[in-house]
Amino acid sequence: MKKKKNKAYLNALLIGIVLAMLGTFIQLPYYVTKPGMATELEPIIDVENGFQEEGEFLLTTIRMGKANVFSYAWANIAKYHEILPINHVRRENESDEEYSNRQMYYMEDSQESAITVAYRYADKPVTLKNNGIYIMGIVEGMPAKNELKPGDRIFAVDGIQIDEHTQFMDYVGDKKEGEVIEISIVRNGEEKSVSVALAPFPTNPDKIGIGIELITDIEVVTDPSIKIDTEKIGGPSAGLMFTLEIYNQLTEKDFTHGLRIAGTGTINLEGQVGPIGGIGQKIVAADNSDVDIFFAPNENGAANSDYQQALATAKDIKSDMKIVPVDTFEDALNYLASLDK
Template sequence: MPRRTATLLTSTLLLIGLLCAAVLVRVPYAEMSPGPTVNTLGEHDGEPVLNISGEETFESSGHLNMTTVRVTGVNYRMNLLEAVSGWLSDDSAVVPYESIYPEDLSADQVQEQNAEEFTASQESAKVAALEELGYDVGSQTIVAAVAEDSPAEGELHAGDAIVAVDGEEIGEPGEVADLVTGREAGDDVVFTVVPAEQAQAAIEAGDELPAETEEVTVSTVAAPDDQRAIVGITAGVSHSFPFEIEIELADVGGPSAGLMFALGLIDRLTEDDLTGGAFVAGTGTIDTEGTVGPIGGVSQKTIAARDAGAEFFLTPEENCSVAADDVPGGLTLVRVGTLDDALDALADIRAGDTDDLPACEAP
């Protein structure tokens, strides 16, 4: 066999071997890519995203799109060839697998956590939007969760409204932890509660909690990490709204749509069209006070927004430097730190005064 032919054959076989190895070798990475966007003012799968009953609503001509990131599945392991392809792609990001799927959580736990964060973001968005519009929103501290095999198991239940701890009235969840951890391990703590069923009925109806309460005594134990006194519950907040609001959006998890849900609700509940017909997309967590927080995958979300047709992208200020490092053509990034910032920006967009919008700046 001629030397040139032998060399070519050897090189070809080596290349085939390397390609096979690249396909077979699994690497500890996951890929993030632009996901679908959904107009919170419109419909998704034939159903309105925002369902409001018991209050007048108004139609809108523009877009307030929430954005998502598509990630490789929890049970999927990328091969080396896919990882290299993702690294070379302008649209995707290859990140350590553990940064998306922590080792200490199962696939079911990751899914449950994402669902809980999504539900919490909806609740915060409702509160922030309605309070911005001047509606009264009721709140009550409740037992959000009871740890398995803890002293509280079987004594307190998720959904119980906590009225007092050792006779001291409770105004917010943090006060529960302060009062319990202020005891010595082994002490008894008396919880004054309204049972979950009655509390939930009152909260859903927008009524005050019933006067009839129960006293539940729970013995504290020492926390394994720092020996502080605990009973094994997590306190949370349940809100009552002046009318019914349902957010319908399946197959989405995490808290990053909170800002856009809040803006969508404000738009639907006010006669003025917030966008003035413009196509605005965005992202960001939101708390009940209207503070906008950072999210993951902002670069993929800006690409998704641009591809959907967005002109403006509301960007959490803590994500601005990353987002501004590579802005998709035709998209204007607008820096927001609060719900009021977003509303001010929309007012400028609506009026056509876009030259002075607060811009994201690259590092």
């Protein structure tokens, strides 16, 4: 009798282990997001001979992963966890490589805008230089699929130097279906040439091309020089905080006032701050990191702005962080300058 009970127990245990493994490894067509962390920017950004600061500027992150049975179930009951359908995160037929490449481009674009705005406000030399074009994605069923990859840098077509994506589009626009173009690229540091024929797009037969999504590779040249190490950070939402950290290192005055200052929001070349997703989760992350001040995109006073959502979250979690609305980099700078009074 005892042997039967032991066998039943072992069978039940084995079934439980199998179910647990299935629940862990079977992925659902969703992503789960939750509060991440607040990361200090000073170790990431290094302006040559930059000034030191007593406090810290921090970027806030969201943790995101593909949902399995357990994470999906937990996200349904855990506060400030969110479930996103896969098509809200990934483009149709977008590969892991293409998604990663797109996120890194957004981060690089955010860095370039942040550097440009900060140096201009600090009255330091900064110029923008085009270094060809990058492939962001490739259309399924188009000729480029067999010859090109996301991340390839195109620097010439049929021997003609290409500096920006509009040049490439204009050149291809004058071609006809079936014509072959020779594309010179750099892939993993090596130059090579590939021949690609033009064809109609599957969803738009009147449009002819090779099936690539392009962006211009912009290099920001500065004096003093700057280095940014963000290999593991993707997306554009740290633009405002990047700009503040860079500007603070460029100027003798320390705008941190010895405080821990976080925030979120995109930045463009005009210094305008744009909204992002997951503001509530970023408020939680900042509060968990003992942040004193949090800058949130105001969206020109919109009723459901990131700022309003940030206020609601801070109240809900009983945070004593100061939530500050900003529409521009200058708004954030003026607020920090006002702390002297």
